[in-house]
Amino acid sequence: MRHSLGAEPGTETDKVMRERDSAGAGTAQGTSRRLPRPAAQPTQAGPIGLRFDFNDGCRVMLPETGRPWRVRLSDLDTGNVLFETSLRSGYVNSTKRYFVRFRLEVWIGNEQVLCHDYDAAGRDVLVQFPVGTIGDIIGWLSYAIAFKELHRCRLTCAMGEPLIPLFRDAYPDVRFVSHAQVEPERQYATYSVALFFDDHEQAYQPCDFRQVGLHRTAAYILGVDPAEQPPRLALRSASRPIADPYVCIGVQATTQCKYWNNPRGWAEIVDHLKGLGYRVICIDQKPMHGRGAITTEIPDGAEDETGDRPLQERARWLKHAAAFVGLSSGLSWLAWAAGTPVVMISGFTHPINEFMTPYRVINYHACNSCWNDVRQQFDHHDFLWCPRHRDTPRQFECTRLITADQVKAALGRIPSFAAETADPMPRTAIR
Known part of the structure; x- marks a missing residue:
């Protein structure tokens, strides 16, 4: 028995598109569509005036000919027939918009006029x-x-x-x-x-x-191998920005759950790094950020290299840094791409969410990983988003209960810091 896993035009396909337009791409719900739309009609010419392409799924446009068309979409890799329909004229669009190695077959009457297997080579x-x-x-x-x-x-x-x-x-x-x-x-x-x-x-x-x-x-x-690989970066200048040994930090984020909410954490780490002989360079875009009365500033003792500077300049600082200490934010990803050891402090994400780093810091004794909980809906517009403990004493405990000792221990695992490993962490009561 064949099952139509696709959708008739005007039913499930349109429903999903309406959901996407209201949700936006790469955003929370309620924002406008943020990615360019495909061409108004399919870009590839076929016989008898039909057109097709694989822009936003497999798309087929069928003109009126006086005879019925029949269309079949199949997945070459699974052998499944995804969708089959007959129509006088009109437009067919697969439900699936991610990569599928489609086979598109079209008949007019009993004559097959097109059998096209997806092939992007040279296209x-x-x-x-x-x-x-x-x-x-x-x-x-x-x-x-x-x-x-x-x-x-x-x-x-x-x-x-x-x-x-x-x-x-x-x-x-x-x-x-x-x-x-x-x-x-x-x-x-x-x-x-x-x-x-x-x-x-x-x-x-x-x-x-x-x-x-x-x-x-x-x-x-x-549809490619999910093994992670950092991208290559093009630096305007690969020279070392300062001669002294240094560590870069990034303390700012776009929402409070991303911050390290331990009130003394950054001050202790800056003191610790300076005590080991490193200059501490803050490379955030903004020296101060927050909402209302809740703001975060550059920690005392850190040097200010913030500002609206090209990402290539920040990558240059990161390339020569002994380490980067930061959050689940763009600078950590940039440090990863630059080949810098990354000490990432994050409790609202599960470690699977980011690239693998042996210096990841999370406290499993506290509430954690709400971002990766499919039952929770992240709201980009809510700076104080904390879906499980908002307005309670436990709000943002995921990073508030990450101690400076944990971060020092992660730094101590970096080979260049090995000789200066922090003292073993004391036993502390979580609550």
């Missing part, structure tokens, strides 16, 4: 990322490159303009463009890599990103 493919995010794209880019190498396609990557100089010279065979420069009419296939929070039908991602990790979701969307 234009667009992978598009949301604007306004840094760490996500650093984590995702290598999977787009892996797709290019696997399928031997001409790859275009669309992203926020500040990120383009960070990658363009490192990948001369990839076209990097802003969203405004996207040419949808030239694309054989387009894939949107983002965080889809409300994709209950799994139309845009084959598995929920919260279960596989923020960066590895790109691998599943693009």
Whole structure:
């Protein structure tokens, strides 16, 4: 028995698109669509006036001919017939918008007029990322490159303009463009890599990103090996910014749950690092950030290298740093790409969410990992988001109960710090 796993035009497909338009791509619910739309009509010409492509799923446009059309979509890798329908004319769009190695078959009457197996070799493919995010794209880019190498396609990557100089010279065979420069009419296939929070039908991602990790979701969307690999960076200057040994820190974040909410944590770590002979360099964009009365400033004793500087300049500081101490934020991903040991302090994410670092700091005695809980809905607009303990004494305990001793111990595991490992952690009561 054949099961239609796709959707008739105007039913499930339209429903999922409405959900996506209300949810946005890479954002929480309630925001507008943030990724360029595909060309208005499919870009590939077929016989008898039909058109098809793989931009936003497999799309077929069928003109009126006076005879009925029959369309079948199959998955070449699983052998499943995904969808089959007959119609006089109109538009068919697969429900699944992530990578599927489709076979498209079209008949007019009893005559098969098209049998096309997906083949991106030598063709234009667009992978598009949301604007306004840094760490996500650093984590995702290598999977787009892996797709290019696997399928031997001409790859275009669309992203926020500040990120383009960070990658363009490192990948001369990839076209990097802003969203405004996207040419949808030239694309054989387009894939949107983002965080889809409300994709209950799994139309845009084959598995929920919260279960596989923020960066590895790109691998599943693009159908490539999920093994992580940092991207290459193009630095304007690779020279060392200062002669003295130093450690970079990043204390700022976009929402309070990402901060290290231990009130004495940063002060103790800065003192500890300076006591070991390191200069401590803060490379956040902003020297102070927060909402209302809740603000975080550069820790006393840290040197201020904040400001609206190119990401290449921050990557230069990171490349020569003995370590980076930061949060689950873009600078940690940039440090990972620069090859710097990363001490990541995060309680609201589970370690699977980020790249693997042996210096990850989390306290499992406290509430943790709400970001990766599929039962919780992250709200980008709520700076004080804490879904389990908001307005209680336990709010933000996930990082408030991460001690400076834990962070010192993580630093002590870095080979260059081994001789100066912190004293063993004292036993402390959690509550």
